[in-house]
Amino acid sequence: MARTYGRPAAALRRVRAHARSPGMRGAHRPSVLIRRGAAMSQITLPAFHMPFASAGCNPGLEKTREAAWEWAEAEGLILSVPARRKMIRTRPELWISLIFPKASQHHLDLFCQWLFWAFLVDDEFDDGPAGRDPLMCEAAITRLVDVFDGAAPRGPMEQALAGLRERTCRDRSPQWNRQFRRDTAAWLWTYYAEAVERAAGQVPSRSDFVKHRRDSVAMQPFLDLHEITAGIDLPDSARSLPAYIALRNAVTDHSGLCNDICSFEKEAALGYEHNAVRLIQRDRGSTLQEAVDEAGIQLARIAERVMRAEKELIEEIDAAGISASTRAALERCVQDYRGLVRGDFDYHARAERYTRPDLVELDARNSMSQYFAA
Numbered sequence: 001m002a003r004t005y006g007r008p009a010a011a012l013r014r015v016r017a018h019a020r021s022p023g024m025r026g027a028h029r030p031s032v033l034i035r036r037g038a039a040m041s042q043i044t045l046p047a048f049h050m051p052f053a054s055a056g057c058n059p060g061l062e063k064t065r066e067a068a069w070e071w072a073e074a075e076g077l078i079l080s081v082p083a084r085r086k087m088i089r090t091r092p093e094l095w096i097s098l099i100f101p102k103a104s105q106h107h108l109d110l111f112c113q114w115l116f117w118a119f120l121v122d123d124e125f126d127d128g129p130a131g132r133d134p135l136m137c138e139a140a141i142t143r144l145v146d147v148f149d150g151a152a153p154r155g156p157m158e159q160a161l162a163g164l165r166e167r168t169c170r171d172r173s174p175q176w177n178r179q180f181r182r183d184t185a186a187w188l189w190t191y192y193a194e195a196v197e198r199a200a201g202q203v204p205s206r207s208d209f210v211k212h213r214r215d216s217v218a219m220q221p222f223l224d225l226h227e228i229t230a231g232i233d234l235p236d237s238a239r240s241l242p243a244y245i246a247l248r249n250a251v252t253d254h255s256g257l258c259n260d261i262c263s264f265e266k267e268a269a270l271g272y273e274h275n276a277v278r279l280i281q282r283d284r285g286s287t288l289q290e291a292v293d294e295a296g297i298q299l300a301r302i303a304e305r306v307m308r309a310e311k312e313l314i315e316e317i318d319a320a321g322i323s324a325s326t327r328a329a330l331e332r333c334v335q336d337y338r339g340l341v342r343g344d345f346d347y348h349a350r351a352e353r354y355t356r357p358d359l360v361e362l363d364a365r366n367s368m369s370q371y372f373a374a
Contacts, residue, residue: 043265043288043289043292044292045261045292045296046292046296047296048296048299048300048345049299049300050303050345052306052338052341053338054339054342054343055102055336055342056101058096058098058100058102058108060105060108061093061094061097062093063105063108063109064097064108064109064112065112067112068092068093068109068112068113071109071113071116072116072160075156075159075163076156076159076371077156077157077160077371079120079371080369082361082363083120083369085361086123086361089351089352089353089356089359090351090352090353091347091350091351091352091353092112092115092116092119094347094351095115095351096111096115098343098346098347099222099343099344099347100226100229103229104229110164110167111222111229113164114164114221114222117157117160117161117164118218120371121144121188122218124369124372125137126191126270126272127270127363128365128368128369129365129366129367129368130191130368131191131194131198132195132198132199133195133199134196137191137192138192140368140372141188141189141191141192143158144157144158144188145185147161147162148161148165148181148184155371156371157371168225172228173233175233175234175236175239176233176234179239180224180225183215183221186220187215187218187220189215193212194274197274203273203274203279203282204274204279205279205283206276206279206280209276209279210256212274213252213253213256213257213260214249214252214256216256216274219251219255219344220248220252223248223251223252223337223340226333226340227329230332232328232329232333233329234326234330235326237326238322238326238329238330241313241316241317241330242312243309243312243315244309244316244333246308246309247310247313247333247334247337250302250305250306250309251306251340251341253305254302254306254341254344255344257295258299258344258345258348260275260277261276261277261292262349262354262355263275263353263357265357266357266360269357269360269362270362276295277291277295280294280295303341306337306341313330313334314331
């Protein structure tokens with residue numbers, strides 16, 4: 001059962017998504033309703049400011065869901081009953097369909113399989129014994145990174161990773177592959193950093209955690225995958241533009257903080273401390289409700305950072321004399337990242353992984369899941 005914090009909650013929580021499309025400053029979109037279990041405790045979610053309109057949901061969602069489970073079975077990723085229940089509540093096919101509403105079925109399936117695999121990693125190291133044992137975590141992460149770099153896979157998780165990498169990277173440019181490798185490896189190593197801090201009894205400062213969260217939320221690799229479905233391949237010069245870096249950071253920060261707000265109660269039940277809401281509460285000496293409200297304010301400020309970075313990026317494109325093709329690619333990123341932020345926001349309002357913390361099942365294993373075994 002989840003821990004009880006703060007004031008009691010109604011069974012129905014309202015998250016007002018004040019979504020305005022560009023040029024329609026006064027046109028509010030309908031509110032988004034989050035249904036929660038009556039057994040949960042807890043906090044009243046603030047009215048979140050969301051300035052970006054929904055780009056819709058990919059119509060291939062159901063086919064992608066079926067393909068993901070078929071792929072997992074074919075790869076030998078046989079989930080335990082609790083793990084299967086958790087993955088069903090997680091709905092990776094929903095997130096990927098909201099993030100990439102115009103992707104082809106082929107790309108949607110591939111990206112969803114990456115996400116399915118990533119959620120297995122996340123649950124293993126956030127909730128399982130490897131997240132509490134730095135040596136176990138180090139060995140497992142080292143193997144995954146080595147396999148990504150071409151080492152022979154051992155066991156279903158490594159074999160699945162090798163297959164995903166081959167299908168994804170074989171037709172991409174060297175600069176794209178470097179970026180994707182950097183972002184994927186950086187995400188994986190955040191689990192080791194957290195395992196070490198837990199073992200040492202340490203909790204990061206809020207400023208350090210913001211930097212850590214940019215990698216740990218795993219949004220950066222999916223921004224790389226966006227280039228595939230958008231039909232673009234940014235040169236290193238474009239990736240080095242300060243405003244482009246700021247834009248990616250803002251998109252990633254929004255995803256990380258939104259996730260922390262919506263997953264706080266689930267993570268509190270598991271004793272997981274690497275969460276922005278918990279750090280705000282600790283640093284300010286506030287109540288949990290005050291910390292959640294402050295996190296909502298900070299989330300709105302990050303959305304403003306997204307828009308500011310967009311404007312600055314256009315200015316830098318003009319100043320740098322960037323070619324027409326690269327300009328078009330960067331403008332496509334600006335256009336699609338807005339929908340990506342909104343899609344991520346909407347997903348957290350709909351997936352039971354976040355809306356039903358009362359369904360959390362504690363993981364009492366002392367060894368890693370069988371599909372991680374060699």
